[in-house]
Amino acid sequence: MILVTGATGSIGTHLVRRLQRDAVPFRALVRDEAKGNALGCDFVVGDFDDEASIASAMEGVDRLFLNAGGARPAPGEQPMVRQQKTVIDAARSAGVSRIVKISVWHAHEGGRLAEGAHWVIERHLRESGLAWSVLQPSGFMQNFVTGAGSFTADGRLLGAYGDGAVSYVDCQDIADCAAVLLTGPYGRGETFVVTGPQALTQAQVAEQISDVLERPVEYVDLSPAELSAALRAQGLPGGFADDVSALSLEVASGSLAATTTTVQDLAGRPPRTFKEFLTANLDALRAALPSSSG
Numbered sequence: 001m002i003l004v005t006g007a008t009g010s011i012g013t014h015l016v017r018r019l020q021r022d023a024v025p026f027r028a029l030v031r032d033e034a035k036g037n038a039l040g041c042d043f044v045v046g047d048f049d050d051e052a053s054i055a056s057a058m059e060g061v062d063r064l065f066l067n068a069g070g071a072r073p074a075p076g077e078q079p080m081v082r083q084q085k086t087v088i089d090a091a092r093s094a095g096v097s098r099i100v101k102i103s104v105w106h107a108h109e110g111g112r113l114a115e116g117a118h119w120v121i122e123r124h125l126r127e128s129g130l131a132w133s134v135l136q137p138s139g140f141m142q143n144f145v146t147g148a149g150s151f152t153a154d155g156r157l158l159g160a161y162g163d164g165a166v167s168y169v170d171c172q173d174i175a176d177c178a179a180v181l182l183t184g185p186y187g188r189g190e191t192f193v194v195t196g197p198q199a200l201t202q203a204q205v206a207e208q209i210s211d212v213l214e215r216p217v218e219y220v221d222l223s224p225a226e227l228s229a230a231l232r233a234q235g236l237p238g239g240f241a242d243d244v245s246a247l248s249l250e251v252a253s254g255s256l257a258a259t260t261t262t263v264q265d266l267a268g269r270p271p272r273t274f275k276e277f278l279t280a281n282l283d284a285l286r287a288a289l290p291s292s293s294g
Contacts, residue, residue, distance in 0.1 A: 002026040002182050003061040003096075005087065006068030007043070008035045010142040011102060014175035015065060016041055024183055029057050048083035051090065058094035063182050066125075067102040078117045085124050098131040098188070100181045102174070105136045105193055106255060112243040122191075133187040137174050138167045138195040138256050141277045144209070145284040155290040156218045157206045160227040160245065164252035165199035167259045170277050176267040192262045196271045199257040205274070212278040212285065224248050 002019065006012040007028035016039055019026045028043040030036040036043035046053030048068075058064075066087060084101075091099060107118040125132050150158040174194050181187045200208070206219035222230065224245040231241035263271035278285055 001061050002063045002065060003029060003057055004065045005029045005048075006065075006102070007039060008032075009068055010140060010146065010171040011067060011174050011178070012065075013039070014172040015178055018175055018179045022179070022183070024179075027057070027061070029054075048087060049079075051086055054087055054090045055094070058090055058096065061091075061094060062097045064091050064096050064099045065102075065178055065182060066099050078120075080114075081117050081120050084121045088121075088125055088128050088130070092128050092130055096130065098133075098182075099125060099128075100133045100135065100178050101125055102178070103134050103136045103191075105138055106250075107136065112247055113240070115247075131188050133181045133189070134191040135174060135177055135181075135262075136191060136193045137171075138169050138193070141168045141170045141196070141272075141274060144205070144278075145281050145288045151289050152220075153290060156220050157202060157209070158220050158222060158230075159202040160222040160224050160248040160252070161202050162221060162252040163201055163203075164254055165201045165204075165257040166251060167195035167197075167199040167256060168205075168274055169194055169196040169263075170272040173263045173267065173271045177263060180266045186266065192266070193258075193260045194262045195259045197259060197273055199259060200274060208275050208278060209285065209289070212275065212282060213289070217289065 002024065004012055004015055004019070004026055007016055007030055012028070016026075016028055020041060026042070028036060028039055028041055029046050030039070030043050031045065031047050033045050036045060044057045046057045048054065064087070066084060088099065101122070103118040103122055104114045107115050107122055109119050110116055111119055122134055125134070152158055173196070177192065177194055202221065203219045206217045210217045227248055228241045228245035231244060232238055263269070
């Protein structure tokens with residue numbers, strides 16, 4: 001039995017559908033009963049901050065998909081670290097045999113924001129004594145249809161990556177890789193970087209969105225300082241805004257530009273291109289992007 005955490009998120013929903021399709025026994029962990037009902041699968045209501053609910057969710061489980069947890073932190077806080085450590089410890093106590101964790105590319109000691117937080121969690125997982133595999137994805141294609149792609153009210157794409165390219169990956173491809181690791185003997189004790197088939201600059205992203213929508217979408221490149229100021233204006237803590245700004249400099253220098261063969265190697269097929277993703281999610285793209293651009 002597999003327990004899927006983050007089951008209603010961008011990766012989790014695809015993983016649920018994949019496991020349903022393959023008739024693999026699993027249970028989804030959700031915080032909202034209505035969302036659990038909408039999944040149409042066996043589910044349990046629980047919360048990473050409620051240790052009793054996590055222990056209950058682990059009953060009969062031998063494999064765990066570890067994702068999600070952690071709202072945007074206040075200064076000095078990393079709730080995701082505490083939460084995922086709790087889940088790992090509960091899995092060990094319940095006799096879970098293997099964990100497949102979603103991390104972040106370039107997780108490292110002392111890293112900013114998620115890079116540092118996931119490094120701490122990865123270390124805890126490695127030291128847990130459990131069998132494990134880690135998936136470190138590049139940027140999500142889904143960000144451009146969920147509102148996280150930074151479109152302005154008048155339909156322009158904002159960013160601070162300059163000419164830096166990102167090998168965006170479809171969350172369905174990440175989920176398919178996770179399904180292979182959860183249901184087979186592959187990848188124990190291994191970390192996999194998961195990318196799409198090509199790296200695109202934000203200007204190229206805007207061009208492909210324009211092609212699919214058949215109307216112009218402009219990309220506006222901000223400086224890191226302008227990005228930090230914009231985030232502060234939205235009420236985000238100054239330290240958080242500065243960290244996001246610093247990470248944008250790393251992306252601009254090419255930190256997310258490489259591509260890997262992970263999807264082909266694990267899922268046995270090529271990863272989806274950005275144009276294919278946009279075409280398949282055209283309605284969601286239209287809903288996310290105002291029509292007044294240009």
